[in-house]
Amino acid sequence: MHYYDIQGIQLTELAEKFDTPLYVYDANKIIEKIGILRDSFKDVNIKIKYACKANTNLSILKLMRKHGVEIDVVSPEELRLALMAGYEGAQITFTPSGVSFDEIELAAEIGARINLDNLDVLEAFGKLYGNKKGALIRIKPHVFGGGNEKIMTAHPESKFGISIHQKDQILEIVKKYDMKIIGLHQHTGSDVKNADAFTQAASAILEMAKDFKDLEIIDLGGGFKVAYKDGDITTNMAELGAVLSSAFLNFCQEYGRPLQLWFEPGKFLVSEAGTFLTTANTVKKDPIKTFVCVNSGLNHLGRPMMYGAYHDIFNASNQDDSQQDDYRVVGYICETDTFSWSAEGQQSERRMNTVNKGDIIAMKNAGAYCFSMSSQYNSRIRPAEVLVINGEAKLIRRRENFDDILRNTVEVDV
Template sequence: MFEVKRKEIMQVQGLELTDIAEEFGTPLFVYDGEKIVQQINKLKNGFSGAPTRIKYAVKALTNVSILKLMKSQGIGVDAVSIEEIKLCMHAGYEPSEIMYTPNCVGFDEIKEAVELGAMINLDNLPMLEKFGQAYGGKVPVAIRINPRIMAGGNSKISVGHIHSKFGIPTSQLPEVIQIAEKYGMVINGLHVHTGSDILDAEVFLRGANVLFQEAPKFPDLKFIDFGGGFKIAYREDDPSTDMERVGREVTAAFNEFCKSYGHQLELWLEPGKFLVSEAGTLLVETNVVKETPEIAFVGVNSGLNHLIRPMFYDAYHEVINISGQSKEKKPYNVVGYICETDTLAADRKLEEVKEGDILAFKNAGAYSFSMASNYNSRLRPAEVLVWKGKANLIRKKEEFADLLKNQVILDI
């Protein structure tokens, strides 16, 4: 059993991770395209009880090749910036397939999104007023509602509560209706998103019930968007969202609502992490094993500049020494090469680590490369997509020239 599990961990579609690391170098992000397709199908099957559209939350991982893979599977996209809209269009998406949900942006960016043809989803009254003044009823708009629900695995990723900057509180919906009537606006969708790492159907149903209560006030709806936030497993014994149960209960409630509303609407979802997190692995090389009387440190050629989630969210990423040869394990703190506290994994039992060993960080597909930086003037790594049994380079490793290309150097 140990050898079977170890083999699964060390391979992607039959390719050895150590071979991929040798071919492309480290640090390196590796994505399993088949795993992404499996997650898409799991979501489709779970919500098959209603006419459902899946909109991938692009911010999780924006590589154009990943976006093209999503499109090939019939998945739309949810963008939160004008640049994400353009990346999606570069990947071949029609503007009508892109939902744009900005937060605290200038109205010029919203106007540009309209000009590009993206669908618009607004979450505050001032921008709704400006939108009505500019477009009246010529451009439909969706509304993001704040359901006043505290949900999610971490306060930093809970976005539907009373102190969150996201969404229009239900108490302000009469003003939304006033603005819409004033300018003859067409509100074609309602949207809610409570947070990330949500396990139970009950949380989604609470958000759904908020929308169901408010939806009759909006006669032109085409869809209701339940957002995303499905939980994935970070540890071997971690629970994850029971997609079959959540899909069954949410679609049943949705269909019942549609009967009272008067016609069938579309059910929209916006998963990000759920689709790509488990598909991603960050491969790093051990620079040094530093033994102290208290603890052993494994220093690797990466850090919070490539994987900020452990320091930012206290996120857990399973770590495996894929170069290890022994079943015996020792406790280590895996740390980065950044001049900052960048503990990537604390007190982990790993097969004895030696200089040059390759470590694999699991669940590195979402909010990993997309949040990477050049802190300490370090370079961002390459990305590889394993697709149909072949490892494909989809982003080159940065070079020193990339650090200088946008600098204007004075003659001092």
């Protein structure tokens, strides 16, 4: 997975032009992933809703909209970004978790599709709107699926959704306020490797759906496994598409009319499109290990430290495979901010082409939950972002400066 260029532009050339640390996104890869998902579900009426919390850069949102992908948001700020990117209210789904009801009202008033995830907000929504505004209900199907417990969202102890075992309470509230429930939703988790978890969750949702008379949508979320290294196991999209499409079409026939099948991928669409470029500040030879210390840290790419996530790392400045060494790639934050975690979630070394001070160290799968989770920890500024589209590298977010650190500070006499 050592890609030394993006659309013919060398990574080192991008680092020289825009400086490091730098996020670079390949528009072609995003378009490719959209196509894969559509092809996998070509036999059903599919709608893709980009889970934009993965990457909210306006240019990425506009690229999604240009290619017919709608959007899923989880906050009023993401809602405003969606509107700025040109989405209309009906193209936006608001899927919050545990928010105050005024956020739900705000989204409903601009015409977004609302996804209700607990009994209290279901009742409040019904009391306020009755059958004047349709809503989706997020169901927790009690299914285990995902890469690890931090990214599983459908198991019995998850905070997300209304338990499937509370169906009678849901139906009681819906009947009480004559609510129009237009969709049922579930999201199993991230990095789901095979179709089993999806099919279990889908079976549970489709069975429950028979009790709702106004449905237009079945929303099965996202969480498809992407490749993090050569030979990595990924979700078999063709297999998943065949299995779920068959089950969905059978349900529609039994239900008596065709429905839309929605998915809300985030990582699947943008993860592999992103490459994070850093510079080796120093190569620190220790009696036990050799450390490559780069000009970034968990403040810019926190997934390894937060999730034990694996990112492929390579020396973009040296394409000579004949001389290699084992390196532990670490950041400059005053924490143990190791980038080179193993696939098993442990700090480890990476075998790379010989690294020298000043080399460009690249990290793959940096398109999702990387910049969007970045911070100014240690009073460090956030990186710039670049989109490579039609063979041209375009700056889509400027690098912060010290003024950005101080922007909201209010000095007082102490």
